Amino acid sequence: MTERRTAGAHWHDHLLFLGRFVRSPRTVGAIAPSSRRLAERMVDGLDWASARRVAELGPGTGIVTGAIARRLASGACCLAVDRDAAFVGRLHARWPQVECVAEGAEALAALGEARGLLPFDHIVSGLPFASLPAATTGLILDAIRDTLRIGGTFTTFQYVHAVRFRSASAFREAMTGRMGAAPTRQLVVGNLPPALVLRWRRAT
Numbered sequence: 001m002t003e004r005r006t007a008g009a010h011w012h013d014h015l016l017f018l019g020r021f022v023r024s025p026r027t028v029g030a031i032a033p034s035s036r037r038l039a040e041r042m043v044d045g046l047d048w049a050s051a052r053r054v055a056e057l058g059p060g061t062g063i064v065t066g067a068i069a070r071r072l073a074s075g076a077c078c079l080a081v082d083r084d085a086a087f088v089g090r091l092h093a094r095w096p097q098v099e100c101v102a103e104g105a106e107a108l109a110a111l112g113e114a115r116g117l118l119p120f121d122h123i124v125s126g127l128p129f130a131s132l133p134a135a136t137t138g139l140i141l142d143a144i145r146d147t148l149r150i151g152g153t154f155t156t157f158q159y160v161h162a163v164r165f166r167s168a169s170a171f172r173e174a175m176t177g178r179m180g181a182a183p184t185r186q187l188v189v190g191n192l193p194p195a196l197v198l199r200w201r202r203a204t
């Protein structure tokens with residue numbers, strides 16, 4: 001897959017991201033996009049040769065979308081879901097091969113079903129679960145569990161400074177309960193702030 005990238009895209013991304021954060025801090029959840037290093041670690045180690053259906057939740061300006069698109073096998077599909085239409089418009093322009101929709105991730109099951117993409121092999125998320133309402137997080141975790149095939153993976157990250165917060169451990173427990181297995185953890189120091197990549201494989 002090719003990336004349509006113009007000069008200055010990096011700074012456009014940061015300005016767009018910051019502007020959307022100022023407008024809606026709890027929904028965007030960070031003042032800047034993730035680093036390239038974190039984006040790569042989010043998708044490294046997945047079986048890209050056999051993956052046919054992938055979903056990305058909360059792509060923002062697309063740093064992880066690019067890492068996915070570079071690995072997708074021919075004939076494989078990626079559905080990217082972000083509730084902010086300003087981000088989605090930019091993703092469409094940069095990654096025309098990725099199906100981008102401006103919707104809430106709560107609607108993942110309906111979105112995947114309408115496109116014949118269920119069940120997903122892998123779901124990768126940059127959603128700011130730490131700042132989303134608990135009810136929204138619960139709906140999204142249910143949707144992830146319901147749309148992932150057995151043996152499929154769900155990958156997300158938590159900032160290291162917040163890993164011990166009660167809300168962060170409650171999130172991990174909630175996901176482990178749904179997936180039937182604990183996550184693997186990988187520290188990524190090359191991000192501001194450093195982050196822990198968490199990956200669950202659906203066991204039941």
Ligand SMILES: C[S@@+](CC[C@H](N)C(=O)[O-])C[C@H]1O[C@@H](n2cnc3c(N)ncnc32)[C@H](O)[C@@H]1O
Nearest residue numbers: 027028033034058059060082083084104105126
């Ligand atoms: C922290 S940003 C992550 C962007 C990108 N993945 C990265 O790592 O740089 C979170 C993204 O989640 C999106 N978002 C927040 N709540 C959402 C929801 N309920 N459904 C879909 N997208 C949502 C925001 O619009 C934003 O683009």
